[in-house]
Amino acid sequence: MNLPSTFDPLRAQAMARETLAIEASAVSALAQRLDDRFSEAVALVLRSRGRVVVTGMGKSGHVGRKIAATLASTGTPSMFVHPAEASHGDLGMITSDDVVLGISNSGESEELTAILPLIKRMGVPLLAMTGRAQSSLARHADVVLDTAVDKEACPHNLAPTASTTAQLAMGDALAVALLDARGFRADDFARSHPGGALGRKLLTHVADVMRSGDDLPRTAPDAGLMDLMREISAKGLGMSAIVDADNRVLGVFTDGDLRRLIERTGSGTDLRSLTARDVMHPHPRTIGADALAVEAADLMEAHRVTSVLVVDGTGRLVGALNSNDLMRAKVI
Structure with a gap:
């Protein structure tokens, strides 16, 4: 297959460097803005007797699945529930012992905002990860984690790139803070990964x-x-x-x-x-x-x-x- 006439190898490298620089700057800005709300988020999860139920639409949903997997593998029981499916029965997966982590850059995803009143009516604590402090998601939340970015790495400022990187990094920060607070050790991690190389090294005597x-x-x-x-x-x-x-x-x-x-x-x-x-x-x-x-x-x-x-x-x-x-x- 022939390459398009618009392909320029040097421009491709330049775009890649610019993308990485924008996303690195977005993550660095998160660290500078981190405040007591992050500690409140950690405490909210630690007080919970249930799981962290992560939910989000589109690219935020894909990030949410990864965050749920990271939490589960580091000592915090977690699962992902698709917000559209939640409106059609999957909301029954959430219990009053759980904490819901809602992820949306705009905070206005229709499928997600539709289930927020129901979550609050159940008395389930809501943790929000959003780029807009005045959004519907933020207003419903008990704790808001600010994942706003100045711009996307996409040259049209449209495709979720820097914003999803910020969400992913914030999710990792939350998971690491929780595993530290729980005293989660390497052998605990191995028990969650018995089929992997680390599991074999730490579980085989x-x-x-x-x-x-x-x-x-x-x-x-x-x-x-x-x-x-x-x-x-x-x-x-x-x-x-x-x-x-x-x-x-x-x-x-x-x-x-x-x-x-x-x-x-x-x-x-x-x-x-x-x-x-x-x-x-x-x-x-x-x-x-x-x-x-x-x-x-x-x-x-x-x-x-x-x-x-x-x-x-x-x-x-x-x-x-x-x-x-x-x-x-x-x-x-």
């Missing part, structure tokens, strides 16, 4: 991915080197723990240790006379089963090893894992 039982390579200290090598080959971890009669870890021997042993002793040495105690690496790196799997990954990376032994509080062997186990669990 060593016990979830380690080898144990009959899959665990272990050898007695007086076992011969050949027996040690057979154990390593049979269990497929590239290593074996050396344990005493009480299953306490004495050392470890790896494929790499074998290569270094051969290089050090030379081909003329009879390795069959050596025992596991003779060749093991004492004081190996270990980790607890209740540690996060990502901590095991960090331990391996810090000490440039590919496997680690898992021990209990008394130093007894309970498991082992290597980097392949962590990759299969998508921790690394």
Whole structure:
């Protein structure tokens, strides 16, 4: 497909820079205007026993869906209700325990203003996000968050651009202030995102991915080197723990240790006379089963090893894992 004759690559870049500058200025102006009304908005949500029900039409509605998703994932139960659908039954989704967040730059969206009296009649607190302080939405609201912008980034000053960016930024500011007030932590966030990378890192423990039982390579200290090598080959971890009669870890021997042993002793040495105690690496790196799997990954990376032994509080062997186990669990 041919490009239109009006396309100018340099002008496209200039328009992009101007758009970003206008929207950055709009967000910066929000920060300068922020006042006690923002704190009142946060307090209004914190006092609520229900959810934040976000509503808005058009582009404001699209922004509202994102704000609802951000609130929900950061510890504030939230949902989006389309204002036009609210007039046809979805208003029943809103309860007196909720807070309604209405979003409209003009504050006069017909579908939104139509349900405002009904929301107030239900006794539901109304938080407004609007660019016009004297609009219908603002007049009905208990708290108004000012998201006015000097101009849109659209060269015709028509398409919602800077105004929707301001709404989105204000929504993020509200979500962050709420998560801080609630003491929302990284592990709380992970529980809302169990399928994501962060969820796997913060919810997967060593016990979830380690080898144990009959899959665990272990050898007695007086076992011969050949027996040690057979154990390593049979269990497929590239290593074996050396344990005493009480299953306490004495050392470890790896494929790499074998290569270094051969290089050090030379081909003329009879390795069959050596025992596991003779060749093991004492004081190996270990980790607890209740540690996060990502901590095991960090331990391996810090000490440039590919496997680690898992021990209990008394130093007894309970498991082992290597980097392949962590990759299969998508921790690394």
